[in-house]
Amino acid sequence: MPADSFYSLQDKVAIITGAARGIGAAIAERLLRAGARVVFADIDEREAQRTVAELEAGGKRSLVVAVDVTQRVQTEAMARQVVERFGTIDILVNNAGIAGPNKPLVEVSEEEWDGVCDINLKGVFLCCQAVLPVMLKNRYGRIVNIASIAGKEGNPNLTPYSATKAGVICLTKALAKEVCTQGIYVNCLTPAVIETPILKQVTQQQIDYMTSRIPMGRVGKPAEVAALVHFLASDDCSFTNGACVDISGGRATY
Secondary structure: OOHHHOOOOOOOEEEEEOOOOHHHHHHHHHHHHOOOEEEEEEOOHHHHHHHHHHHOOOOOOEEEEEOOOOOHHHHHHHHHHHHHHHOOOOEEEEOOOOOOOOOOHHHOOHHHHHHHHHHHHHHHHHHHHHHHHHHHHHOOEEEEEEOOOHHHHOOOOOHHHHHHHHHHHHHHHHHHHHHHHHOEEEEEEEEOOEOOHHHHHOOHHHHHHHHHOOOOOOOEOHHHHHHHHHHHOOOOOOOOOOOEEEEOOOOOOO
């Protein structure tokens, strides 16, 4: 295989949720560089448009779709819009998520709990359901879900976040077993703390606690996450399925 074709995504169509900023924007940049046509799916349409303007002048290989991943009607409309523009859907990266309340569980309201579950877990479910009919018809697809090390170990004062990310891990494993014989591979990543705007949603004390658990002594970078997503979204990912891939600077204990 020629060196320039390693991990090529030439003309693949990739939907990335939460692509306006942070990890999502880094993934979008990486996949664009690999030749993919990229859908910036985000509730913040203006910021997504700004990101596209920075990453791809003219936006010929990019499409911005305003979508609330908690609403089935919107995720289904997103899938239809992508097929109308690009003809198919090859890759889905479920990246959209929120940290949620940063406080003891006893102080978490039902509304706060539901809000985190809707975005972090239900959103993954709805987006997978929206794209799977296309992937099943094509007998081809790559789905990459962004979970968290918190979903394996649990972070105090981030119980709703931790619980939903554990759900994403198990959704990944269950779905992978359902569709792997039909050309669709489903995997997830479990990052530790990554330097993104989501850190503004938690206290400095919480950030210090999470960073102190990382043996490498630093937070991760969005580009480092994007590199792993790139492999899992490529044809070179041919026997990795239902995997939970850590990117934690050594924090992971299992």
